[in-house]
Amino acid sequence: MQTRSLGPGAPLVSAIGFGAMPLSIQGRPDESVGVRVIHATLDAGVTLIDSANVYCLDNGDIGHNERLIARALKSWSGAGPSVLVATKGGLARPQGRWESDARPERLKRACEHSLKALDVDCIALYQLHAPDPQVPFVESVGALAELQREGKIRWVGLSNVSVDQIKQAQSMVPIVTVQNRLSPFARQALDDGVVRYCAEQGIGLLAFAPLGGAGLNKTLPQNPALQPIAKRHSASAHAIVLAWLLAQASNIIPIPGARAVEHAVDSARAAELSLSEAEREAIDQACF
Ligand SMILES: NC(=O)c1ccc[n+]([C@@H]2O[C@H](COP(=O)([O-])OP(=O)(O)OC[C@H]3O[C@@H](n4cnc5c(N)ncnc54)[C@H](OP(=O)(O)O)[C@@H]3O)[C@@H](O)[C@H]2O)c1
Known part of the structure; x- marks a missing residue:
């Protein structure tokens, strides 16, 4: 799989x-299925989770998700390059x-x-999940800077x-x-x-919900702008969308999700696709 820089001072x-x-x-699927999906992703050459x-x-x-990833990494038999796991803090899930x-404590x-x-x-990589409207942004970022000084996190990321x-945070910590929504x-x-x-x-731009998220992604195979391009490349419409994203800028790293092994593998393979300028423009011009 081709690689991209995660960000300043961070690995490919x-x-x-x-x-x-x-x-x-x-x-969510059964945990054993979740582990299989992660293993298939790693086998396909993905090194960022x-x-x-x-x-x-x-x-x-x-x-739950972090424990599942830890379990999958421990039981993975692959011998690929080391895998970088990024996680986030700053949200809560009361009653779901x-x-x-994102209070510092x-x-x-x-x-x-x-x-x-x-x-x-x-x-x-530890990311602030989202600025908290009730907490000064600098206080949340300050907590991440402190966690980095304490050696608990290696690199700092932001989301939403x-x-x-970004500029305000950069004045406090690299x-x-x-990670923003992009598709x-x-x-x-x-x-x-x-x-x-x-x-x-x-700075690496981790494109979240790159396929439009849980609902919209299901409509991609029927999309009139994507269909002919997918056919020409013998690829899925999902893979075409990911190839479009990769072509937007060299710092974009899409992070598609999947519950099914075949979806995870198909998305990873999208890194091999290269769209022509005309194909990219057709997607640019399409009204979704
Ligand atoms: N920072 C934030 O605030 C934020 C917010 C949302 C998401 N995220 C991150 O972004 C990731 C991706 O977002 P997302 O999972 O919401 O949406 P997404 O990646 O746009 O879409 C995921 C869905 O697309 C389907 N899919 C994926 N690849 C496919 C393929 N090749 N062919 C057919 N179907 C395919 C999967 O279906 P199946 O489930 O059936 O396999 C999956 O559920 C999340 O997992 C999360 O890590 C971050």
Whole structure:
């Protein structure tokens, strides 16, 4: 699999990562299936897995996804390059709802919990899941800077942020990645300058929900803009969307999720596809 820089001072990772969320939230498969999906992803050459403490059912289940990843890594028989696991803190799941909680003391406690769930001494990439409207942004970022000074996290990432917030965070701590929503159906990160700014800074842009998320992705095979391109490349419409994303900028690393082994493998293979300018333009112009 081709590689891309994760960010300044961080290693190269596979150009397509794996977003492990669907393996632990509502509708999740059996844990044994989840482990098989992760193994298949790694076998396909993926070396970046994205997680979060809140990829689970509710507050009583926090860390489910991280524990599943740790279990899969321990039982993986592959001999590929080392795998980088990224996780996040800053949200909570009371009664299964998704709520912000990026108070410094909560972030520090969440990080301790994630260290245990992942069974590591240091988390490779720790991301602020989202700015908390109730907490000054600098206080949340300050907690991540402190965790880095303490050696509990190696690199700091942000998610769901604007260019101004990235700049503010950079004045406090080196920022290695930004994880924002990005797909042909949600292009805000291209329009608001986040992709461009991150590219200038060498910051890896982890494109979340790259296939449009749980519902929209199911409509891709019927999409009139994607269908002919997929046919020409003998590829899935999903893989064409990922190839389009890779072509937008050299710092973009899509992190598609999957519950099915064949979907995870198909998405990883998209890194081998190269779209022509005309094909990229056809997707640019399509109304989704
Ligand atoms: N930072 C944030 O705030 C945030 C928010 C949302 C997501 N994320 C991250 O981004 C990752 C990806 O987002 P997402 O999982 O919501 O949406 P997504 O990647 O856009 O779509 C995932 C769905 O697409 C289907 N799929 C994937 N590859 C396919 C293929 N090649 N062919 C057919 N179907 C395919 C899968 O179906 P099956 O399940 O049936 O396999 C999967 O459930 C998450 O896992 C998470 O790590 C971050």
